[in-house]
Amino acid sequence: MSHTNRNFILAYILLVGLPVVGLIGVLKSGRTLTAPISVDGLWRLQADPVRLAALPCGKTLAENPDTALAISQSGKNFTLSFSNGPKSDASGVLNGNTLKASLVPSIAWSAEAGCGDGRELSLVATVDPKADPRSLVGLLSVNHCPACASVEFHAVRQTPPLKKGSH
């Protein structure tokens, strides 16, 4: 074997072989990591329409029985919108199994009686990770309105994301 070939093989082992071994180690150790629970997808919303309609900004939601929560998740953070429902700008944080989000109604939505004046909807819910499909149970409330009762809701995930790849 020539000197050049030997150097090439040594360099190859050092710069390619060893990193590949390191990669295998990283992949093995990474399996013990836990990522935030998945809440990404479309959630079919179920709430008492009478109580929902009584909530400021709730009438529009109550009038759309097909309303679903569309959650787009990035780690612990997520954005939220209503599919088949009123437009809003919402973002939230996932802490363990608990979701917290605040929704700012769009201009069109805030035209609903009692929904203007900087009203924001607040959503707090808990995910049941063992249910299949996953479900949410929580409360929908409105800020600056101590007299308004929170409305309980239940949601079931409609479009579960892709399942785990092989380990």
Next chain:
Amino acid sequence: MPDLFKLILQIAVILAVCRISGSIFRRFGQPRVVGEMFAGVLLGPSLLGWMAPGLSAYLFPPASLGFLNALSQIGVVVFMFLVGLGINPNELKKHGHAAVLTSHVSITAPFVLAAFLSLYLYPRLSDDSVAFTSFALFMGSAMSVTAFPVLARILIERGLLQSRLGTVAIASAAVDDVTGWCILAYIVVLTRAAHSGTPIWMTIGGIVVFALIMIYGVRHLLGGMEVSYRKWGGLSENRLAFMLLLVFGSALCTEWLGLHLLFGAFMMGAIMPKEQKFVQYVLDRFETITVTLLLPLFFAFTGLRTNIGLVKGVEMWMYCGLIVLVATVGKLGGSTLASWLTGMPVREAAGLGTLMNTRGLMELVILDIGLDIKVISPALFSMMVVMALVTTFMATPLLVWFCPDRILRPELAKIPTKDAPLPVSIIESTGGSAA
């Protein structure tokens, strides 16, 4: 039924913004593709949607995006065929150890660093529906990709095409692309097989059979096209249409097998005859409409999915900075080290590393697949798009800095384009838009 008025308005706006942005970036010495990638981001929620939400909602209502996406995907399918067509495995053999070591290190270094970074990012930017293995492998393949069309364009502009730097860079980038796509194929198979319920061995078996048919069957059929080209000096419209049919047929096969459309298109290009004039002829027929019309739609569609607003707060921007840093250290640093160890002068080696760090459109294509199969989250997708833009943008100024003309003067002899290695002639003909 698509709203044709809206669709054509969208295409007109996208083309106008891409051309203007591309021209502005060209004035600053950047390849046009950087400007077009940037234009896509401008048209999305990161800028237009943020500054003029009403106009954005009018121009790009969510219901209309399906048609735009379909057109852009057709463009990317043809583009991937052209990328495969431009790859010539024989190039690597000409450059021996230097190219082999450089290309392999330029994959493993960013790949391993990306896997290490995944240990940190997975609990922060992913969720439990994605396995760590898929996440880390995807990050690795996304960080190890090189856009050899942009790289080739930069080499042409600096007259370095036939230099040692140029030829090693072209060969290494070709190997990077093939390897990167193989790894990505593995990840897509893992993810989709787990979702579809089809046993993974069936998917892999199907892909192996498909690959064997392509290499030992279809390839010979394509040889007949080259013979016809040599005989008649061109191909009939029927033959060109048949070629397109094969591309789409191959794309459909890989999609049906649980892989992705783009792998089939890329493979069809890779097994095409590699005679230089034939390749140039095919490129001339398909490239203009793809590069000037369909790829800008892809840039726009990718931009519409990129929301820089999701990267908010110091913490998120720190993750983004880390991604750019790791991608650059792995690709630029790894390639530089390997080529320096094989005897290349240090500045030239750094120039090679800079070229290999160019990611361009290839990165966007990979990221789009990652977002589609939900291996990466929307925020991580946006960070990776930023990384693709930054690493592509930095290539030209860094190359000028590392390798000023006086360093490479002996190699800067002007070389006619027609004598250039194959992939570079391809890019020359399109004004460097393809990336």
